[in-house]
Structures are given as C-alpha cells and as structure tokens.
Amino acid sequence: MPEKLKIMVVDDEKDNLDLLYRTFRRTFKVLKVDSPAIALEMLTQDSDVVAVVSDQSMPEMSGIQLLSKIKHQYPRIVRILLTGYSDEQLVEAGEDLNSAEVFRCVSKPCQPEILQSVLQQAVEVYQGGIDN
Template identity: 35%
Template structure:
C-alpha cells in the first residue's frame, strides 16, 4: 500500500522513501517517526509488495525489514538492486541476522544496516544521509550525461568541420589545377598578353609577349616606362588603338578586369597587324 502523500500532485518531483515490513504496526511507527520529513513515503507489507511499489513509482531510498515471511529483506534488496540499481537500499534488523546482512553490504546490495529497535533521531539522520547520497549520485549522473552529450556534439561538429575542410581542400586543389591550366593555355597563345595592376605596374606577361618585347623591361616596371605607346590606353581604362613596337604593328585592346580584391586591373591584348 502507499501513503496518502502519493496522491499529492507534486509527488513525482519529491524525494521518495519506500518502507517495507510485514508488520503494519512497524510501518505505522516508522511513518509517525518520519511524518515531518520533506519526502514522500510509500509502504509495502513484504518483499513482493515492495517490488510492486518499485514498479509503479520512482523510489530514491528503500528501508526494508530483514525478517519477512515471503522474502527476506536481503533477498528483496538484492532483487531491487538488479531491477533499480540507482536506489539507495538499507535494511532494518536485529543483530542476529548480521552475517547475511554483512555479506549483502559487501556485495553492494545494501548501503547500510539500521538496527532494531531504532533511535528516532538516529533513524532520521541515516535516512537523510541516504537521500543526500542519492541526490549526489543523480547529480553526478546528470553531469556525466551532460559531458557525454557535449562530447558527442563536439565530435559531430569536428566531423562537420573536417568534412568542410576536406571540401575546401578539394575546391582549392580544383581551383589551383584550373588556374594552372588557364595559365598554361594563356602562355601558349600566339599573341602577346600583358597584365597591368591598378597602379599601372606590369604584373603578367605570357611567353609570346616576353619573346616579342624582349628588348623592353616588363614585369615589375610601369607600363608608361616599358611600353609608353600603350600607356594612354591604360590611363583611359580601356579602348583600342594601333601602335608600332620595335618595327612591328599591333592592334592593341585594353580591357578592364576586376581582381580578387575588387580593384580594377587591365589586360592588354596585342594582335599583330595582318592577323585576323
């Protein structure tokens, strides 16, 4: 049977004590002793009834008599440990049963032995300590679950980061390969190409430009110094004109381009006259 406090709407949130004894008078005495305590009290008249209460209710602390006809307290608490290992289990008995109780304590089935007859103040103190032990155990378990959840989240985020990094590396490798291919193609074009930065500095020359304009300093010099004939095109930020360099006539077009930093640069394309 259960104490009337079990019908309290707030009961599920309260610490719960289960008292097990085959004698109603003992249960009544225990309840009177503990009536002012701040926990919910359930009672059961024997081990099997105690197991039924455990199946119906969340219990924190169990206090069981040892000598009961259907099942001894040690047997009941061993069974309770198997089914509900988070409970704090104590046995209430005389010293004649001390050996079996000691064995159960050593194997972890019982947390503590309480002697009969009991001292009220001592009994209340022991039960309060048991609830504190259960509270500490629950808090440790909560923190452990929190740590495990945090670790799992970190593992997930690390996997996502690794996947993103690998994808970025693949994109970078692809970009580098594409850039190398473009550079190779540009370098093989049979017309001179020059790249000029926004300040007018020559920063790129393909192979044909290097060959045709070998008499002129190119990379690292300003276009106005290296090839004054095309400086006006760059100054105008675009356009087309015909010029002569080293006795060769070219149709030169200047195209404004955007760099990665969004600054405008220029591409000079030299088409030798007579080339379509």
C-alpha cells in the same frame, strides 16, 4: 516549498510500518508496504523512490533478498536494512549484505533521530553528494 522526496518502508508488521511512517512523514513522502512482493510490484509502477528501508525478517523473503532484487532492477535506489540480527547472525543464516549493496544496516530498536540521519545521508548519496 519543494516537493518531498519519496521513500518506501517495507515490513510485514503493521506496528513497525506505522512507526516508520510517523518517523519519516514530515520529511518524505512515505510509501508503506507490508510485503516484499508488493514492494517490487509497486516499484515497477512508481520507480522515483530514492530509498527503501526494509525489515530483514519477513516470511516470504528476507530484507536482504528484497534489497538485492531492488539493487539489480533499480541500482540508484539507496537500500537500508533494519534488523534485530547481528552481522554475524546474518552471515550464519546465509545472508549476504554485499549482494544487496546495503547502504546502512540499522539495528532494531533504533531511535527515530538515528533513522532520520541515515535517511538524510541516503538522500545525499542518491543525489550524488557523498559516496557510500
């Protein structure tokens, strides 16, 4: 059996982190992180993560800010944003999806099957199978 690929899920709400973990644990090795700063620190130690799924609304930095930092430091990692905001609300808040080169922006709440599908597409992008 091949080794599971590693993904990171970042959300400051424990219930959301647990839900993301349960959604992905059968397919991926999941790193649960409740802080963007800790996520960045963990990536310096463990950069073989193929995708990061981040919530947008977190107190210390937004998901887009986190994903933008990841893009600049680890450009191969595929970046996925979970948000309860519309694209217009993100723009009004001064958030720039393009700066993070977000692969997909997924609206919450979201069905687990949709998240699984998005992650599978992200893996294909990571492995060079399709363009984003």
